[in-house]
Structure formats: structure tokens, C-alpha cells
Amino acid sequence: MKRRVVITGLGALTALGEGAEALWRGALDGRSGIGEVRWGAPGAEAWIFRGAEIRGFEPEKYVTQRKALKVMARDIQLGVAAASLAADDASARQLAGRRDRYGVIVGSGVLNHELDELAFSVLRSLGPDGRLDLSKFGQEGLSALFPLWLLKYLPNMPACHISILFDLQGPNNTLTTGASSGLEAVCEAFRIIRRGSADLVFAGAAESKLNPLGLAQYGVLGALGNGNSPAGRPFDPESHGIIPGEGAGFLVLEELEHALARGARIWAEIAGYGVSSPRGRETALRAALADAGAKASEVDYLQAAGLGIADEDAAEAAAIDSVFSDQSRGLAVSASKFVTGFTGFSSGPLDLILSALAVARQEVPPVPGAPMTNGYHRFHLVTGRPVRKRIRYAVTSASGFGAPSACVVTKPFNGGK
Numbered sequence: 001m002k003r004r005v006v007i008t009g010l011g012a013l014t015a016l017g018e019g020a021e022a023l024w025r026g027a028l029d030g031r032s033g034i035g036e037v038r039w040g041a042p043g044a045e046a047w048i049f050r051g052a053e054i055r056g057f058e059p060e061k062y063v064t065q066r067k068a069l070k071v072m073a074r075d076i077q078l079g080v081a082a083a084s085l086a087a088d089d090a091s092a093r094q095l096a097g098r099r100d101r102y103g104v105i106v107g108s109g110v111l112n113h114e115l116d117e118l119a120f121s122v123l124r125s126l127g128p129d130g131r132l133d134l135s136k137f138g139q140e141g142l143s144a145l146f147p148l149w150l151l152k153y154l155p156n157m158p159a160c161h162i163s164i165l166f167d168l169q170g171p172n173n174t175l176t177t178g179a180s181s182g183l184e185a186v187c188e189a190f191r192i193i194r195r196g197s198a199d200l201v202f203a204g205a206a207e208s209k210l211n212p213l214g215l216a217q218y219g220v221l222g223a224l225g226n227g228n229s230p231a232g233r234p235f236d237p238e239s240h241g242i243i244p245g246e247g248a249g250f251l252v253l254e255e256l257e258h259a260l261a262r263g264a265r266i267w268a269e270i271a272g273y274g275v276s277s278p279r280g281r282e283t284a285l286r287a288a289l290a291d292a293g294a295k296a297s298e299v300d301y302l303q304a305a306g307l308g309i310a311d312e313d314a315a316e317a318a319a320i321d322s323v324f325s326d327q328s329r330g331l332a333v334s335a336s337k338f339v340t341g342f343t344g345f346s347s348g349p350l351d352l353i354l355s356a357l358a359v360a361r362q363e364v365p366p367v368p369g370a371p372m373t374n375g376y377h378r379f380h381l382v383t384g385r386p387v388r389k390r391i392r393y394a395v396t397s398a399s400g401f402g403a404p405s406a407c408v409v410t411k412p413f414n415g416g417k
Contacts, residue, residue, distance in 0.1 A: 005256065051246075070148070075207050193255050308338065393410070394410045
């Protein structure tokens with residue numbers, strides 16, 4: 001018999017503030033965290049662009065070992081903070097029981113280096129023509145770096161720091177699948193608990209792309225808005241680019257009996273999941289419904305990836321319409337990218353946090369900045385105001401930028417049912 005898995009902790013850090021409640025209130029009010037971001041060295045001309053920046057973040061509030069901050073990139077600091085918030089929400093800081101039954105799964109990838117750390121190394125690696133000489137960089141440039149520099153940017157380090165902070169001695173893994181990494185981490189944590197290999201797992205991701213290297217990556221992908229058309233507006237045919245952001249989202253997943261035994265609050269139950277290739281949005285949706293034992297007609301709410309890139313959104317809309325066909329007009333669809341900005345690895349977990357709260361409170365947040373009408377989908381895109389409705393099953397989806405598609409099905413917790 002498959003074990004049941006519930007969500008008992010929610011932790012979020014976004015441009016809207018600290019905590020899952022700040023994210024929820026912002027989304028419900030249709031408030032965007034996107035604003036003007038300034039980047040530049042002191043005394044230099046500032047580079048100004050639109051983004052969703054977390055302001056006033058104090059990592060010392062969450063990292064008890066101060067020396068550890070020296071080997072934490074901003075992404076890692078945000079991840080540890082969000083995991084701490086999830087632990088507090090789940091009352092999971094002082095857990096009894098076997099530590100080898102508690103684990104952490106993180107979605108991660110390339111963590112962006114800070115230019116000021118690379119500057120001295122690059123200066124020592126310039127050739128006679130003033131260009132970077134990679135051979136010289138290997139021979140002389142690397143020695144100018146902080147000796148533990150690499151530990152700040154390894155993809156598996158967020159999971160390492162979180163496991164140390166909470167003494168999680170069980171399953172520990174890092175998934176690197178691009179934009180779906182964070183939601184796939186949740187899928188993997190769900191599988192681990194359901195098959196009996198753990199009782200409680202922290203799952204989520206963190207990412208900040210608000211530095212020159214991060215922005216350059218999006219630029220190479222051709223994903224940034226060019227300023228001549230709307231950007232970051234989910235399911236808007238005129239939107240042709242993302243608005244970058246930074247954020248972290250972690251959830252505490254727990255085996256049902258374990259959660260009940262310690263009197264934990266349950267936000268929602270995870271019923272199933274599905275993953276597929278980058279072109280398999282429809283496949284992932286169908287696999288998730290099949291795993292949950294849910295019919296398409298029973299799904300009342302879908303938290304879409306909704307990147308705000310016309311081609312990506314059109315492909316996602318086609319998959320949604322195909323899976324839900326005649327029921328699609330009764331399906332309430334929302335998306336959060338105009339609220340949080342595109343937060344990379346963490347976008348999926350942040351959407352799942354919104355979905356869990358929507359299921360618990362039976363209310364769907366709107367999509368701010370979205371057009372009132374749209375020509376390429378049949379489903380009901382919630383705009384303007386929140387919609388209160390009965391939610392039997394909800395689906396959260398993550399995809400985009402060549403990443404695999406991932407979907408998680410949640411439902412209200414109904415005791416023994």
C-alpha cells in the first residue's frame with residue numbers, strides 16, 4: 001500500500017517579502033514585486049533594469065554558523081532562509097525520532113559568481129592583447145581566488161547546508177533540470193516518502209539571476225524582454241520575454257501518520273506527480289493525473305508555469321486545452337511570474353506554495369498584468385480579482401527553457417479519506 005504524503009511546512013522568500021503569507025497576500029491582491037533594480041560598483045554609473053529583487057535580506061537571521069556565510073553564494077543563503085521558514089511553519093526544528101528518516105532534496109544548477117570575486121583573477125590572466133588568456137587563468141588566475149571559492153557555487157551545496165543546519169541524516173540529493181528543478185525536487189521527495197524510505201523531507205530550490213552573469217545567461221537564451229513590448233505577462237500573446245527575479249521556496253513533505261502523530265498542521269495532500277521530456281507538457285499533465293487517480297473533470301485549479309514568453313505560453317496552453325478539453329472552460333488557471341518575476345529553479349516550489357494555500361483556503365489568486373481576453377486558449381484565466389471556488393484537485397506545473405516538464409497534483413486533506 002502506498003503511503004500518503006502531506007505538506008506540513010511552507011517557506012518562501014520573494015520580492016514581496018519574507019514568508020509564505022507575504023507571497024500569498026501579494027498574489028491575492030494582484031501586487032507585483034517587480035520594480036527598478038540598480039546594479040553597479042560604488043562611484044560607477046548604475047545599470048538600471050526591471051526585476052524582482054529581495055531587499056533588506058539579512059542572512060545572519062538564518063545561518064547560525066556565521067563562518068558558513070563565507071562559503072554561501074546568495075542563492076544558498078536564500079535557500080537556507082526559506083528552508084528555515086518552512087521548518088518553523090511545520091514546527092519541525094526539534095523533531096523527535098530517527099534522524100536518518102529525515103532528508104532534503106534540492107533543485108539547483110549553475111550558481112552565479114560575483115564579478116568582484118573574479119576581478120583580481122581575470123586581471124592576472126590577461127594576455128598582451130588585453131584579452132583573457134585561459135591558459136594563464138589556469139596557471140595564475142585561480143591562485144588569486146579565495147581558497148574555498150568553489151564551495152560557494154557547487155550546485156549540491158544548498159542541500160549540504162540545509163542538512164547540516166537541521167541534522168537531516170536521511171536522503172540527500174540535488175536535481176539539475178533547469179526551470180523545473182525545484183518542482184522535480186518535490187516530486188522526488190514525494191516518491192521517497194511514498195515508497196517508505198523517509199518520513200519527512202525538505203524539498204525546494206533557490207535562485208537569484210539579478211547579477212550580470214545571470215542576466216547574461218538569459219540574454220544568450222534570448223529570453224529577456226527588449227523593452228519594446230510587454231514582458232513577464234503570462235499568456236499574453238504580446239509578451240516576449242521574462243522579467244528576472246530572485247526567490248526561494250521550500251516545503252516540508254511528511255508521511256501522513258508521522259504528521260498526525262506529532263500534531264502537525266496539514267496544508268494539503270500530494271496526490272500524484274508526472275514528469276516528461278521538454279516537449280512533453282501534455283505527457284506530464286496526463287501522468288500526474290493518472291498517478292493521482294484523478295479525472296481531468298475533477299481538477300478545478302491549475303497553477304501554470306506561465307513564463308510570459310509567447311511561444312512557451314502557447315505550447316503550455318495547448319497542452320492544458322488538450323488534457324482538459326471540454327472541461328477547460330471550468331478550469332481556473334493562474335500564474336505568478338508577474339508577481340514574483342521569473343525565479344528560475346525556485347519558480348516551481350513557489351508556485352506549489354501558492355497552490356497549497358489555494359487548496360487550503362479554496363481561493364484562486366489572479367494573474368496581474370494579464371490581458372482580459374486571449375485568442376489562443378479556452379480555459380478561464382483568472383484576472384482582476386481572486387476567485388473563491390470549490391477545489392477538489394489542483395495541478396502545479398513547471399517547464400520552459402528546454403527543461404523537462406513537471407506537474408504535481410494536490411488536494412485538500414480530508415482526514416482518513
